[in-house]
Amino acid sequence: MLAKRIIPCLDVKDGRTVKGINFEQLRDAGDPVELGKLYSDQGADELVFLDITATKEKRKTLATLADRVAHHLNIPFTIGGGIGSIADVDVLLNHGADKVSVNSSAVRNPELIDELAKEFGSQCIVVAIDAREVDQEWIVHVAGGTIPTDKEMFDWALEAQERGAGEILFTSMNHDGTKNGFALGPLKKMCAILSIPVIASGGAGSIDHFYEVFDYAKADAGLAASIFHFQEIGIPELKENLKSRGINVR
């Protein structure tokens, strides 16, 4: 049986990890490769690197990062942030990335998903969706969640799947940063209507939250950042606990 995946997410700027990282074991907590390797050694199933500056000029930094990660890591990894063209993706995959994640650029130009899937295969195209619940409707936001769009989340997820997305990474902005748990209701619905894997993101604060997102919402993967970076939850203890409660993890 396919294992549920635990995915730490690293925010990267100019090739360095940013946002709180607190790891005593590391020489250099800013090096995304070193941090990625530590997570990999602890049993992370995959890593996501999110470039939060991602301007065109910085593209080279990202390719160098992809190359260094591929050199040192023996688990799959995804790079996202500011990716908007076949050329952008080509560079990253050719430097060792396994998947790329697209977000705002796909919302603005949905055909990008078709083009990328055709060129590189669905398996390496993750469509990330940032959404917020407004008046009982889940509205897709772009530009790091700052700008609302006219897209409804479930419609957009289905369209992305139809166009060739290989996975959906859904971040609930209502839950992100709260540590009060994932958006279980919308995640459960998302997992039920889609035939591609769903990565749950936003709100993880405890082991129970991961249990719920797998057991109740049926998510394929759970993604989190700060709880791992600040060692509030260790990946080994998280997996042990989930395993003991019947969740299939590696």
Add this chain to the structure above:
Amino acid sequence: MTVAVIDYNAGNTRSVYYALQRLGIDALFTDDAEKIRHADKVIFPGVGEASSTMRYLKKIGLDQVIPSLTQPVLGVCLGMQLMCRWSEENDTPCLDIFDVDVVRFRPQHQEKVPHMGWNRIYDLDERMFDSAIEGEYTYFVHSYYVPLTSFTTAKCDYIQPFSAAISRDNFYATQFHPEKSGLVGASIIQSFLDL
């Protein structure tokens, strides 16, 4: 020892090259038939689509070279599927090293396709695997699979049991990605290098 990684028009061949580097092997990354023939070991990686990849292999003549190799050859993922007789993916005749057809997963209970993520491999054949890794997880990404056959050297369950690995004479292949399968994967590559 020289190890050739066949460099062709397929995504992500580089990660195999890096995986070998982590094992201390500076592999030759090449599509040159002579270099491939003279290597001690050959790895045939691949992520992509069957028909366009076969077209490319024909264009550069590797469709003749690969089946004629006599040293140990390891196919990975699409590499494994292309070593079979035929693939349902765009009705593609393949290299016919293994007399078996590659077919698409057909979900029985809304299972997701592609089969993507970590899954257990079992019933490992000692010709290819250290028995210590029986039941361990490896990383899969694929929508087509090789059914169980007399060539099967490892099994995996998704929708139904299928071939996680196959071998025949000097040809070996895995559906999963050993280069992305953590320490278990590294040990599988090492076993191949030790053949």
